[in-house]
Amino acid sequence: MNSPEIDSLIMLLSKLPGIGPRSARRAVLHLIKRREGLMMPLSQSLADTATKIKTCGTCGNLDTSDPCLICRDPERDKGAICVIEDAGDLWALERSGIFSGQYHVLGGVLSALDGIGPDDLTIDPLVSRVRDGGISEVILALNATVDGQTTAHVIMDRLADSGAKVSGLAHGLPVGGELDYLDDGTIAAAFRARRSV
């Protein structure tokens, strides 16, 4: 029988992705044992993040300031926008270090069955950003799924007369992928997108 505070902490932690009640109990025990070194800084950090985090009004990224650090960074290329589904994708692209332009977070993808239409996503603000000028390329970095690519096609249509170049990520062989283990669709997509070497 635990105190209500401990039970409440276990219950809250068990709601996190990847953590069930058993893992939550272990985490809580671990935190209690390291109260000064881990639990207090963690609670402070959680409180800070909860009060300070906001959504960037320009790109939709999560940051403590609006506009976010990426939008304010003068070193970044202001002429290219990479369109992604959510902030997790932005973090993945930033980890890769491959892109140094601006981002635009859509907040989801179109879904025929869930009734998510273009008005439910931030497609209009994206079109306004591009039409405002100064954007030479829009890169659609959306998932290679039916919903992801349907969303990409809709954005392509909306930006058709904007004057900006619209490109999408390639589909095909992953690094380290072996043909024998790939699904037919990926092989077909890779084959169609073959290039001269």
Place this chain on the structure above:
Amino acid sequence: MEWRQSAVILDCRPYGETSTIAHVLTRGHGRYAGLVRGGRGKRLRGILQPGNEIDATWRARLADQLGNLSIEPVKDRAARHLSDQVRLAGLTAVCALVQQTMPEREAHPAIYDALSAVLDSMDETPLWPIGLVQFELGLLQELGYGLDLSACAVTGVVDGLTHVSPNTGRAVSTEVAAPYKERLLPLPQFLNNRAHIPDYEELLSGFRLTGHFLNAHVLGPADKHLPKARDRMLDRLAQADWDKESA
């Protein structure tokens, strides 16, 4: 309880962090849902796309449980159309329509065969939209709201049928339709004559006809709407392209 059949994936929703609840259409068991363990993982998420054909094994302790679905890929249709927006919208629309309209766990082999045929035709012929209109007519028929396009509802003549009553779904001849033209739906020729290749306007008339009855009898009463992907497909199906392909 266990069965194993070929199935077409209609819809997938994430369940928990690693699994997916997939809705599939089978020939012998109809539309079925099942939990695909690891469905959000690298190996399965590419397969779990609408339109793909799989070899599905469904298992549950009791018949009315959700059940576990094990899948093996058979035909990868979605990936083939990812870069073609008209076909991708068509594939999404037809899968969403079947998911929204077909009752669960009720075998409709004719719908399974027709769905497989229309999805395959997207890869094989530029005239696949004709098959999609025919599929929607067949869907209405199978759901009990079939249209009677064989003879005039008033005179019984079988030739010169040009309109359909929006209430009864029965065809009428040009002479009978004349005074009520504004209130009737045009009947495109290709729905009665399979050899006739429709022009762009006729094709759109076909989609408007099936769309009206799907909305009026199947989707509307259940407070549902035609999939937006269907409108997108019709918007993108440009007249110039259709005229070139149907020539």
